[in-house]
Structure formats: structure tokens, C-alpha cells
Amino acid sequence: MNLDNVITRLRVACPSFAGRVAGAAEFAGLPPNSKVALPAAFVIPNADQAGQQQSQNRYRQTITDRIAIVVVLDNSADRRGQAAVAEIHDIRAELWRALLLWPPGPEYDGLVYEGGQGVDMDAARLYYQFEFSAEAEIGIEDTAQPGMVEQMPRLAGIDIRTDVIDPMYDPNLASRGPDGRIEAGADITLE
Incomplete structure (x- = not known):
């Protein structure tokens, strides 16, 4: 005070x-x-x-x-x-x-x-x-966090790859969970 x-x-x-x-x-x-x-x-x-x-x-x-x-x-x-x-x-x-x-x-x-x-x-x-x-x-x-955030590099983009639990193309694999195959994805570039 x-x-x-x-x-x-x-x-x-x-x-x-x-x-x-x-x-x-x-x-x-x-x-x-x-x-x-x-x-x-x-x-x-x-x-x-x-x-x-x-x-x-x-x-x-x-x-x-x-x-x-x-x-x-x-x-x-x-x-x-x-x-x-x-x-x-x-x-x-x-x-x-x-x-x-x-x-x-x-x-x-x-x-x-x-x-x-x-x-x-x-x-x-x-x-x-x-x-x-x-x-x-x-x-x-x-706290120190605002200063640490300012020192971080700028986020240029996000690369998303998804192995869905319930594969959309094979209803027989629905109860088996993720199978290691990538069924969906997206690349996002930030300005």
C-alpha cells in the first residue's frame, strides 16, 4: 500500500x-x-x-x-x-x-x-x-506472464490432422476407436 x-x-x-x-x-x-x-x-x-x-x-x-x-x-x-x-x-x-x-x-x-x-x-x-x-x-x-507473452514468437499458422473415433467411411470400425489413419485435416495460415 x-x-x-x-x-x-x-x-x-x-x-x-x-x-x-x-x-x-x-x-x-x-x-x-x-x-x-x-x-x-x-x-x-x-x-x-x-x-x-x-x-x-x-x-x-x-x-x-x-x-x-x-x-x-x-x-x-x-x-x-x-x-x-x-x-x-x-x-x-x-x-x-x-x-x-x-x-x-x-x-x-x-x-x-x-x-x-x-x-x-x-x-x-x-x-x-x-x-x-x-x-x-x-x-x-x-505477474510475469504479460512480459513472457510479448517475448513469444508470433503464431504463423495451425496445422490440424484428425484421426476420428468413429470413422465416417467405415461403419464397421465405429466401436474400435482411432485407427491411426488421418480422416480430416486443415492448414490455417494466420496473417
Whole structure:
């Protein structure tokens, strides 16, 4: 999932952050002592999960892409975190209004909520993670096949030779099956 789309959406649709939304590769990469005003949010890619390949003659597979939104709240007023925790309900409601059923790209269904949990706390900040996911389908156009087909030589023609099971000219051989003789054929030249 393109995290830039989610970041842009949160900057526009979540006024509590006042535009203070960025991306990060993982929670450990968040700046612990940055001077950013709070509350702020960081969008982080989470694990994706692939379903089974669902087609015998094409390619169709559903994937579920997950993201985490780590919200950083001011915890300096109460070292126990009670004051910061009180904000979580309102922040979560704002995230829901911004993201639930919103498709993060044309290939995705709308985002769904998967849950939330506290991930860290110190004397100055509370880090709370909200998790969302969206499904997309991998199709034949996403595979190597279109490129392989382009590299194949052009089909110039078809040569058909048929040994019929029930020979047309000998009714006595009808129950014996193919006899190895070619009874019909065609040559087709393609332009």
C-alpha cells in the first residue's frame, strides 16, 4: 500500500494532528526526542497476508495489506499516562472518520479497523498504535506472464490432422476407436 496516500489523507481529514503526519519504516525508527508538536501521527507498514492462488488458468490472489498508525500524545501532564489515554478515544474516532471504507488506492477495497494498543510510554509521550487493513487482488497483469507473452514468437499458422473415433467411411470400425489413419485435416495460415 502506498503510505503517501494515507499520510495525505490523514493530513487533510484529521485536524487534531494539524498536518503533523509522517511515515516511518518501523516503530523503532521513530524519533524518541524530536521537537515535533503533539499530537502527531506516524504511518508504518505492517505485515501483509496473501490468500491462496484462486485460479487454474489465470492468476487471482487476494492480499491483505496492513498499516499501523502510531499516534504520539503529550504525556508530560501525568506520568501515569491517564491524561494522554483520555485523548485516545477522540483520536480513534477521528481516524475512523478519515479512514474507514476509504480506499488507499484504486486497487484496494476500503480500509477496515483491526484494533489498537499502547506500544510505549515515557514521562513526556504516550505512543498508541491503531491498525488498519485493506484487501486488493493480484491479477494476471501483476505477474510475469504479460512480459513472457510479448517475448513469444508470433503464431504463423495451425496445422490440424484428425484421426476420428468413429470413422465416417467405415461403419464397421465405429466401436474400435482411432485407427491411426488421418480422416480430416486443415492448414490455417494466420496473417
